[in-house]
Amino acid sequence: MTGQPPLIRLAGISKSFGDVHANRDITLDIEEGRILALLGENGAGKSTLMSILAGQLQPDSGTIFLQGSPIVLSTTDRAIGAGIGMVYQHFKLVEAMTVAENIQLGHAGGMWLSWPKIHEEVRDLAAQYGMKVDPAARIGSLSMGEKQQVEILKLLHRRSRILIFDEPTAVLTPHEAENLFATMKLMVGQGKAIVFISHKLEEVMAIADSIAILRRGEVVDRVAAAAVSSSAELAERMVGREVLLQVDRQPLEPRQIVLKAEQLDGAGLHAVDLELRQGEILGIVGVAGNGQKPLVEMICGLCPPPAGTIRLLGMEWRKFFADQQWDLALSYIPEDRQGLATCQGLDLLDNFLLTTRGGFVRGPWLQRALADEKAARLIRDFDIRPPNLQALAWQLSGGNLQKMVLAREFYRKPRLIVAEQPTQGLDIAATEDVWKLLLEAREQAGILLVTGDLAEAMALSDRIAVMFEGRIVATFSTDDGEYVARIPQMMAGLEPDV
């Protein structure tokens, strides 16, 4: 390294939300003329870190240096002034306004706006970077790729020097993504620094100069892209191997089949077969976005399988969801515990009744007193804090809310459980609690565990299925060392040749 300080240095940045550490002591350099990829699973802390850099969040501790001198980015305005610009995953564009109006927004300058002149400027700037946009077009009439170009033009027009892209390809067609990469190359060629947030391995390999890998809020690895030989190696670094926690898992005798899927096709899946028996946990691992979401949605009845069959507890899909019992059936523990699993503004008792109310009805009446008694007991048994049924869901920490969801779902004595990222964002203690509860529940049920955390899959699963691009690459026992060693390759799409 030369003596020149990096354009931006993040030094010891930490940020917590309640008891969740989103970022822990992160140190990172962002250099001129280079593309830095931030790689990590959902919830690894990438977006939090970049929101701090964009002035949207304040770090609890740590310092940001701009060309060697410390700066405080207390507002987005300050960050913009420092030349830091962000292309958000959800575009910050005013739909009812034109391209040129959006680009002018927040731009300092004279009182009067001369649109013909501004349109000319925008057209020139776009041409300079090989983009074609009509400055007079309304944002609402543009495609996602065009909207993203407007976001980029906004930053270029302000002469931002550090451009942050938050999962920019998530909304793009492959062709649009290629165009984006070409634009990014042009921009670094002109001395801009780019931070590229992604969890798509191939993209990172293709475009990045250096790669920082985040896991559970920490930078666990920093490598030059040239030093990485394959996306499998990246996958391995990303999901991690080290065992933080050990739980005692004794194999049980698998009993009857509770879930059987055959030849599921469409909605991003390709010929998916799987089988799950009572008494076992089947871990679905893979990089996020490789078909886990549609698979879960089909199994949990959120959307019908376009092709193929699913049998739950021996019943055909349609019939099962037509007259699903409140108990002894399916429990879904969604990834989005705030949005899908609970109502934030309701108290714990009402949240408890969301899925268990079937057990507390007498004629048209809800037996609230009885529900109160049962829920209070669960709160004691599961050690949920605060131990107060009148607490509103949003007042609980992530770990306690997740325990509340588990307590509720297990009260239904499910025979099939679908648990999606059940410990995401939880601290070690809460993770351990959740793991133990899942293992206990296994005695009565078959559990489909969808996780991006390989350590979690290894600790809990009896069998593991690896997904890549909508296919199940392989299914094998957790005790099969040869297969387990090849999980990273399989996550990157390579067939296991054992």
Place this chain on the structure above:
Amino acid sequence: MELAIIVPLLAAAVQSGTPILYATLGEIFTEKSGVLNLGVEGVMIIGALTAFVVALTTGNPVLAFVAAGLAGTLASAIHGVVCLWFKGNQVVSGLALAILGTGLADYLGTGYVGQTAPGFSPVALPVLSGIPILGPIFFNHDPLVYLTYLIPPLMWLLLMRTRPGLCLRAAGEYPAAATAAGLDVDGHRWWGILMGGFFMGLGGAYLSLAYTHLWTNNLTGGRGWIAVALVIFAFWRPGRAVFGAYLFGGIMALQLRLQASGTQLPSSLLLMLPYALTVIVLVLSSWRRGMSEAPAALGVNVEPAD
């Protein structure tokens, strides 16, 4: 009908549409910034009383007119404090302001009921008033009417062709984008509320300084509510607000004339006309475009990030 009847009727439509126009323009400006102020009726009547009292005590109608605007600004600042500082519900706050304003004006104005104050009188504009038909309709009014011919184009220029206008609209359309662009959303909303309140106050002043020259209880008579509806009819465009305001002014003038002509229709039915038209207009404009032209973040408070 003959010209001799129609021309004076249209001239009267312009005059009785003017206070509604002031208020509608004010509400458009406020709503463009993303704040729904349902308190127009209250702000207007506070403006009307202020104008009357100032004109009565100082004898200076111009001063009274400006004072009414400032009183409107002050009254709507209550709405700003509730909605922008305390992030209160905009609908509830607006309704409370409407009730507070009318109650306060009735209470404070009791002593003035029946008194007259100096105000504005018609001044025929040279040359322009000589134009046949258009002259008597548009150019034979008091100066406050002429002022409203200038405000819509100026407001349009401000909103569409200036930087502050762009920022104000962004605050009303998508505050998150405005924040990401480094703008102070609540700051721009304050402008929307205060400027809007100024125009609402002027609308009230027109009633006591030019329309009647005297003070009675409930002088605004629901015009503030009509203004709220007209904003939707105008699709939030200052230019269209002019047509809407004159349409309502026309109906108000017509029903007065019908009553005076000794028609068989019961007067209560005639008095109902403007309000019935409000409902019809709202239904029709919702049918045509719905709320698609409304500022996307209208009525939505911007919660501070933690």
